[in-house]
Amino acid sequence: MAGHAADASPRSLAAxxxxxxxxxxxxxxGALALGARGTYLAGLYMFGPALAAIAARALVRPPGFRGAxxxxxxxxxxxxxxxxxxxxxxxxxxxxxxxGALHWDLRGDAALAQIDRLPELSGQPMPAPPxxxxxxxxLVLFTLGGLTVLNLMPGLLTGFGEEFGWRGLMFxxxxxxxxxxxxxxxxxxxxxxxxxxxxxxxxxxxAGATPPALAIARVVALGCGAIxxxxxxxxxxxxxxxxxxxxxxxxxIDNASRAAGYWVAxxxxxxxxxxxxxxxxxxxxxxxxxxxxxxxxxxFRRPALVVAAPVETGLT
Numbered sequence: 318m319a320g321h322a323a324d325a326s327p328r329s330l331a332a333x334x335x336x337x338x339x340x341x342x343x344x345x346x347g348a349l350a351l352g353a354r355g356t357y358l359a360g361l362y363m364f365g366p367a368l369a370a371i372a373a374r375a376l377v378r379p380p381g382f383r384g385a386x387x388x389x390x391x392x393x394x395x396x397x398x399x400x401x402x403x404x405x406x407x408x409x410x411x412x413x414x415x416x417g418a419l420h421w422d423l424r425g426d427a428a429l430a431q432i433d434r435l436p437e438l439s440g441q442p443m444p445a446p447p448x449x450x451x452x453x454x455x456l457v458l459f460t461l462g463g464l465t466v467l468n469l470m471p472g473l474l475t476g477f478g479e480e481f482g483w484r485g486l487m488f489x490x491x492x493x494x495x496x497x498x499x500x501x502x503x504x505x506x507x508x509x510x511x512x513x514x515x516x517x518x519x520x521x522x523x524a525g526a527t528p529p530a531l532a533i534a535r536v537v538a539l540g541c542g543a544i545x546x547x548x549x550x551x552x553x554x555x556x557x558x559x560x561x562x563x564x565x566x567x568x569x570i571d572n573a574s575r576a577a578g579y580w581v582a583x584x585x586x587x588x589x590x591x592x593x594x595x596x597x598x599x600x601x602x603x604x605x606x607x608x609x610x611x612x613x614x615x616x617f618r619r620p621a622l623v624v625a626a627p628v629e630t631g632l633t
Contacts, residue, residue, distance in 0.1 A: 329377040330490040334506075336369035337482060341510065348517045359517040363475050366482025366510075373486065386485055386560035394557035395565055399468060402569030405549075405600055410577050412596035418589035419581045425456045427582040456579050463576030472568025473561065480550060480564045483507050488551045492617040499551070499617075504544030511543075527587045535587045542594025545601040548613075552604060555616035 344362050348355030374382050413419050422428070429452055446455050459467075487506070492499035527535070553563040583589045604610050 326377065327490075329373050330487065332377045333369050333373035333482060333486050336372045337366050337510070340365040340369055341513065345513045345516060355517055359514060362514060364478035367478045367480075370482035370486045385481070386554065386558065388559055389561050390557055390559040394553075394559075394562045398553055398557070398562055398566040399569050402468075402566045403464060403573050405570055405597075406573040406577055408600060409574065409593050409596045410581065412599075413581075413583070413589045413592045416588050416592035418585040418592060419583050421580065422582045423580055425453055425579050428456060428579040429453065460576040460579055463572040467572045468565060468569045472572050473565050474568075475571070476564035476567035477561065480554070480560050480567055483547070484550050484554050484563055485560045488547075488554075489617050492613070496614065500548050501544055504547035505540060507547050508540055508543035531587050535590050538591040538594035542590075542597045545594070545597040548601050548610070549597070549604075551617075552601075552610060552613055555612045558616070 341362060344358055344365060348358040348362075351358055374385065410419075432452065446452055450458075483503070488499050488503055491503050550563040550567060553566045554560060556562070601610075
């Protein structure tokens with residue numbers, strides 16, 4: 318047994334959304350008040366959904382913590398979804414390159430230039446590399462780490478910070494109302510939750526230089542991409558029956574994307590974002606056409622508060 322399937326009542330869902338709104342707002346306001354140092358507080362933003370889900374589960378019953386998917390389960394899904402996450406990032410990079418929005422920077426010059434600016438942005442001095450290692454050597458090490466060990470820690474922890482709330486509580490509750498509500502509305506809520514970070518984290522592109530039509534297309538594409546990614550993480554949860562597996566997948570995609578970003582330079586952020594979104598929609602489209610997404614219905618349609626094993630498929 319790798320986990321449980323449990324209903325989240327409307328009260329617990331409402332409590333979760335209220336808690337996540339309060340926690341997120343408090344962190345954003347605090348980050349803005351701290352100015353340049355607020356980026357550190359903004360880093361805690363990703364843990365808000367888990368804290369909100371813990372509060373909702375503790376205070377509203379059902380579901381409590383039964384059916385929270387906290388059992389780790391078997392090793393095989395972790396390995397499979399780690400490799401799958403790296404493959405997804407590779408597909409993203411190919412899509413952005415085909416869109417003509419990046420060029421390879423195999424010396425890492427653009428990444429090193431951004432690192433040089435971090436003291437200016439954060440107000441804190443950068444620590445010197447260990448003796449015998451150059452900044453470019455550190456990029457190589459961070460790249461290897463982003464593909465491997467960093468996905469266990471801190472990737473698994475930061476991934477859990479989001480997954481325990483969004484896919485562990487919100488998605489199942491909405492899915493039992495209507496599947497399309499869980500997918501579309503849930504994905505858009507998750508997308509909207511990310512937007513306040515733009516108040517704290519500097520934008521990577523000059524929005525004013527983007528033509529209005531392209532800017533609108535970018536917003537729509539990112540919304541569709543968020544819905545697709547939201548569905549992908551829910552699929553990983555249903556496949557494995559443990560919330561730790563989508564947490565690992567989430568951390569892997571984030572870390573592998575960062576690792577890839579050290580060696581490419583984006584030339585048009587708006588086009589890159591659209592290509593990224595199209596790539597994520599395509600990944601989920603392949604899962605849909607192949608019938609893989611049926612595991613979501615099998616898992617989340619189970620009766621409330623009964624023990625549930627992961628859906629028996631190739632990765633489990």
